[in-house]
Amino acid sequence: MRVWFPGGLPGAFPRALATLALSGVAGLGLAADASGQPPNIVLIISDDHGWPDYGFMGSDVARTPHLDRLASRSLVFTRGYLPSPVCRPSLATLATGLYPHQHGITGNDPPGAWPRDAWDPANRATMERVFARNENVTELLARSGYSGHQSGKWWEGNPLDHGFAAAMTHGDVTRRGRHGDEGLRIGREGLEPIFDFMRGLQGPEGQRAPFFIWYAPFLPHTPHDPPDRLLSKYLHGDRHERVARYLAMVEWLDETVGELLQFLDERGLADNTAVLYVADNGWIAEESNEAQQRSRAKMSPYDMGVRTPVMVHWPGHVDPRRDETTLVSSVDIVPTILGIAGIARPEGLPGVDLRDKAGLAGRTSVFGATFAHTAVDVDRPEANLKYRTVVREDGWKLVLPHLPNRDVTLMIRGAIAEWMRFEPELYNVLSDPFETRDLSSEHPELVSELRAEIQGWWRVPDRE
Numbered sequence: 001m002r003v004w005f006p007g008g009l010p011g012a013f014p015r016a017l018a019t020l021a022l023s024g025v026a027g028l029g030l031a032a033d034a035s036g037q038p039p040n041i042v043l044i045i046s047d048d049h050g051w052p053d054y055g056f057m058g059s060d061v062a063r064t065p066h067l068d069r070l071a072s073r074s075l076v077f078t079r080g081y082l083p084s085p086v087c088r089p090s091l092a093t094l095a096t097g098l099y100p101h102q103h104g105i106t107g108n109d110p111p112g113a114w115p116r117d118a119w120d121p122a123n124r125a126t127m128e129r130v131f132a133r134n135e136n137v138t139e140l141l142a143r144s145g146y147s148g149h150q151s152g153k154w155w156e157g158n159p160l161d162h163g164f165a166a167a168m169t170h171g172d173v174t175r176r177g178r179h180g181d182e183g184l185r186i187g188r189e190g191l192e193p194i195f196d197f198m199r200g201l202q203g204p205e206g207q208r209a210p211f212f213i214w215y216a217p218f219l220p221h222t223p224h225d226p227p228d229r230l231l232s233k234y235l236h237g238d239r240h241e242r243v244a245r246y247l248a249m250v251e252w253l254d255e256t257v258g259e260l261l262q263f264l265d266e267r268g269l270a271d272n273t274a275v276l277y278v279a280d281n282g283w284i285a286e287e288s289n290e291a292q293q294r295s296r297a298k299m300s301p302y303d304m305g306v307r308t309p310v311m312v313h314w315p316g317h318v319d320p321r322r323d324e325t326t327l328v329s330s331v332d333i334v335p336t337i338l339g340i341a342g343i344a345r346p347e348g349l350p351g352v353d354l355r356d357k358a359g360l361a362g363r364t365s366v367f368g369a370t371f372a373h374t375a376v377d378v379d380r381p382e383a384n385l386k387y388r389t390v391v392r393e394d395g396w397k398l399v400l401p402h403l404p405n406r407d408v409t410l411m412i413r414g415a416i417a418e419w420m421r422f423e424p425e426l427y428n429v430l431s432d433p434f435e436t437r438d439l440s441s442e443h444p445e446l447v448s449e450l451r452a453e454i455q456g457w458w459r460v461p462d463r464e
Contacts, residue, residue: 038145038210039314040273041337042260045094045216046253047087047153048298049279051080051307053250063233063251066258070277073320074313075354077328081391082281083368085298085305088155088179090280090330091216095136095162097334097349100369101458104130106384107375108155108179124173126378131156135346137334138163138212144343147209149197151186152216153280155179164214166197180218187217187256195263202267210341216280217256220249227252246285274314274340278330281305294418299410301370301387301399302419302435312336312354327393328354329366365392367457372408382460386410386420390454395430398450404461424451 053062056071057078083099084090084106092098092105100106110123138148142163150159150167155178159167169183186193194213201209226248233251234244257277264270282305284297297304310328312318317340331351338345339353352359370387377383385402401422410417424447426440440447 037272038342039317039340040211040213040269041141041146041340042213042215042264042273042275043094043333043337044257044260044275044277045091045153045214046277046279047216047218047221048281048283049220049250049253049308050283050285050297050304051279051309053247053283054309057309061234062247064254066254066261067277070257070261070275070313071309071311071322073315074275074277074311075318075320076322077310077326077354078322078324079326080278080308080310080328080330081366081368082279082306082308082330085281085300085368085370086373087153087280089371091153091155092131092134093330094278094280094333095138095156096134097137097331097345097351098134099331099350099367099458100371101381101385102350103134104378104381105155106369106371106381107373109374110378111375121173124178127155127375128157130378132162136162137337138214140338140343140346141212141341144341145209146212146341147201148212148214149194150214151183151194152214152218153180154183154214154216159214168193180216183216184218186215187219187253191256191259191263194260198263198267198269212337215260217253219253219256220246220283224249230255240287242287243285246283271315274312274317274337276313276333276336277309277311278333279308282307296417296419296435299370299373300417300419301368301389303397303429303433305370306368306389310354314340318355325393326360327363327366327391328352328360329368363393365390365453367391367454369458370410372405372410374409376405376408384408385460388454388458388460390450390457391429392450392453395428396446396450397427397429397435398447398454399425399427400451400454402460426450 051057053059054064055068082090083093086108088108089100089105092103096103105127110127112123139162141148148164150164150169154169156162157171159169168186169180171177198211201211224245226245230248230251231244234247264273282297284295284304286292286295296302332354335345335349335351336354368389369385371384372386375384385405388400391397403422406422424440425438426443426447427435
């Protein structure tokens with residue numbers, strides 16, 4: 001039997017009961033447009049994308065005209081956070097609505113030497129078994145009549161086993177199916193598989209079933225091999241080629257988003273389609289491999305690893321506005337999707353529907369955890385823990401190391417990042433968004449207060 005996590009209730013309520021369950025949340029649009037057609041849902045997940053690297057987030061270098069236009073028509077939260085700064089646990093959160101220590105996926109690979117043992121079928125099956133204990137959003141949508149399509153990143157075996165009606169990824173580890181396999185062609189080689197799927201759901205009498213699109217392209221993720229027409233825009237001045245390549249990849253991602261949105265417009269689907277956007281983790285483009293490995297981004301507990309803008313676009317149901325103060329988290333994505341679809345959320349989900357102003361107003365902090373890239377024990381999340389974090393609405397952020405695991409390597413191939421420390425660090429990310437000034441020695445009482453808040457979220461012994 002699949003559960004959300006111990007104490008949760010499996011399954012979804014019938015649509016009529018779901019509508020009743022949602023009706024008490026003031027200001028939320030409910031499923032179905034005037035024609036009675038339930039809304040389509042598109043989830044866009046970019047990959048290894050730094051939070052400042054968008055035009056609408058203030059960049060004067062990264063060109064993202066299509067995402068900027070989407071932002072201008074969306075509910076945009078600029079202070080979004082991810083519960084983990086690496087893709088597999090982050091994506092599992094986007095599928096389940098749970099924190100990694102709840103859904104159990106805390107690293108990219110199971111125990112053993114990477115990458116050799118990562119391809120062992122029995123080894124891979126241990127983590128897929130952990131994921132399969134959870135119910136995921138696609139399964140809930142499928143029970144309510146949605147037809148789901150998967151493309152891009154997907155780590156948990158065959159997507160068809162997890163509620164999708166169609167998938168690009170096969171997930172067969174004996175065929176090198178580790179983190180998306182054939183699905184990683186999406187975006188880089190066009191969007192026709194998604195377009196064909198949506199065309200197939202439209203007949204002479206209109207759309208036959210509402211769809212859910214999981215679009216998680218391998219963009220702007222390495223390899224940074226953009227088309228020359230894009231790279232040439234960024235290769236000038238004293239900019240290093242590695243940085244130029246990353247920026248061109250960001251624009252390439254943006255182009256694919258534009259193509260997807262244009263297709264929805266041309267097929268007459270845009271008005272009844274909700275589009276959500278989030279990145280899976282952050283990135284910093286460095287000039288050398290060594291500097292990249294030392295960066296305080298992917299695999300790190302700092303904001304360049306765990307912060308992302310979050311967008312919700314649904315014409316006629318979600319009023320466009322920019323929110324620069326409210327804290328949101330990717331654990332909010334599943335409750336939002338279920339709310340848009342009119343499906344009652346199972347008990348135990350920690351997130352909030354992003355359209356629920358009152359619910360978000362009650363949030364004072366968001367939490368996260370950084371784990372070893374390669375798991376030590378797939379059944380004990382705390383065995384893989386390196387850091388826990390809390391960010392408060394007033395900007396104070398505590399980075400709390402998990403000292404019992406200080407000898408567990410965080411990075412791949414045994415490399416230890418230069419930034420790793422074994423004492424708590426305190427920052428104010430409102431006044432110091434790039435976390436350059438550790439203020440823990442100046443505010444020991446605040447460190448103690450935030451440590452207690454982290455323990456209240458997920459209690460583990462943080463000292464030997």
